[in-house]
Amino acid sequence: AQTVTQSQPEMSVQEAETVTLSCTYDTSESDYYLFWYKQPPSRQMILVIRQEAYKQQNATENRFSVNFQKAAKSFSLKISDSQLGDAAMYFCAKNRDDKIIFGKGTRLHILP
Amino acid sequence: EPEVTQTPSHQVTQMGQEVILRCVPISNHLYFYWYRQILGQKVEFLVSFYNNEISEKSEIFDDQFSVERPDGSNFTLKIRSTKLEDSAMYFCASFGQLNTGELFFGEGSRLTVL
Numbered sequence: 001a002q003t004v005t006q007s008q009p010e011m012s013v014q015e016a017e018t019v020t021l022s023c024t025y026d027t028s029e030s031d032y033y034l035f036w037y038k039q040p041p042s043r044q045m046i047l048v049i050r051q052e053a054y055k056q057q058n059a060t061e062n063r064f065s066v067n068f069q070k071a072a073k074s075f076s077l078k079i080s081d082s083q084l085g086d087a088a089m090y091f092c093a094k095n096r097d098d099k100i101i102f103g104k105g106t107r108l109h110i111l112p
Numbered sequence: 113e114p115e116v117t118q119t120p121s122h123q124v125t126q127m128g129q130e131v132i133l134r135c136v137p138i139s140n141h142l143y144f145y146w147y148r149q150i151l152g153q154k155v156e157f158l159v160s161f162y163n164n165e166i167s168e169k170s171e172i173f174d175d176q177f178s179v180e181r182p183d184g185s186n187f188t189l190k191i192r193s194t195k196l197e198d199s200a201m202y203f204c205a206s207f208g209q210l211n212t213g214e215l216f217f218g219e220g221s222r223l224t225v226l
Contacts, residue, residue, distance in 0.1 A: 035214075043201060045155070045217035091155060098143060098167060098207075100215050104154040 004094050006103035013082045014111050020067075021077045021106045023092030029053075032095055034068065034075045037102070039089040048090070051075065084110050114138040118204050118218035126226055128193050133221045135187045135204030143207040144187045145215070146179065148172065150200045158202075161187065194225045 004025045013019035025034070036048040051059045051068050058066050063083075067076045079086055087110045092103040117136045125131050137144050146158040159169040161179055169177075178190045187206075191198055204218040 037217075042219070043222075044219040045203060045205075047214055050214060098162070099145060099157050099160050101157060102155040 004092050004101055004103040006092050006106050008106045009104070010107045010109065012109040012111055013079075015082055015084060017082055018078060018080045019082055019108065021079075021090050021092075021108065023075045023077070023103055025073050025075065025092070025094050027073065027094065027096075034066075035093040035095075035100065036064070036066070036075075036077045037091045037093055038086075039091065039105070040085075040087070045091070049077065079108075082110050084112065086110055114216075116204055116206055116216050116218035118202075118221050120221055121219065122222040122224070124224045124226065125194055127196055131191045131194055131198075131223060133189045133191075133202050133204075133223070135189070135218055136185055137187055137204065137206035138208065138216055139185075141206035141208045141216070143167075144181070145205040145207075146189045147203040147205060147217075148200045149203065149220075155203065158189075191223075194223075196225050199223055199225045 006023050008022055011019060032053045034051045038046045038048045049059050049061045049064050049066055051066050058068050063080045065078045087108060089105045089107050091105045093100045116138060119134045144161040147155050148158050149155045157170050159173045159179055160167045176192045181187045201220045201222050203220045205215045207215055
């Protein structure tokens with residue numbers, strides 16, 4: 001079965017610093033989507049960034065960027081200039097058939 | 113901006129009671145989902161729904177669960193006889209087109225079974 005693995009249950013970063021959240025996945029597909037979702041204390045799942053596997057260029061959304069290594073099946077999220085509002089659970093996810101499957105999440109703490 | 117809306121935001125029920133969680137997906141979306149998140153744990157797929165029928169369901173989605181879209185707008189999840197372990201956050205989500213990749217989530221319905 002395809003899986004999404006996040007090996008860091010929790011991480012902390014000083015405000016204004018940069019942090020990288022790790023994610024690996026397993027798939028036999030050549031074309032797929034990868035995602036990072038943010039779940040703040042309000043509990044709603046919010047899409048942070050999306051990467052299409054056939055695109056070699058790493059996706060970027062303002063302070064959020066990814067390092068997509070297709071051969072290594074690695075998809076890390078870098079948050080630059082961390083802000084207090086970035087504190088949340090972050091879920092790495094991948095599409096499979098007509099649904100999305102999630103990793104177990106990484107809880108990110110922002111230290112003032 | 114269009115959004116997925118869910119009601120109720122929180123429901124407390126006694127074990128063995130029936131619960132219906134409601135969702136209004138984004139109006140032009142075609143694929144609908146229920147996910148479950150037990151407190152502090154991962155978000156788990158329950159069921160997907162397309163063209164008025166279930167397209168896939170997980171092993172969690174047993175005979176106690178059912179979904180329907182009775183009126184073309186609401187998308188409901190029914191739990192017939194709730195168990196303590198059904199206590200969780202239930203998220204409704206929808207896709208417009210599968211190949212765009214983005215799944216739009218509602219704010220979730222917290223179910224507490226006593």
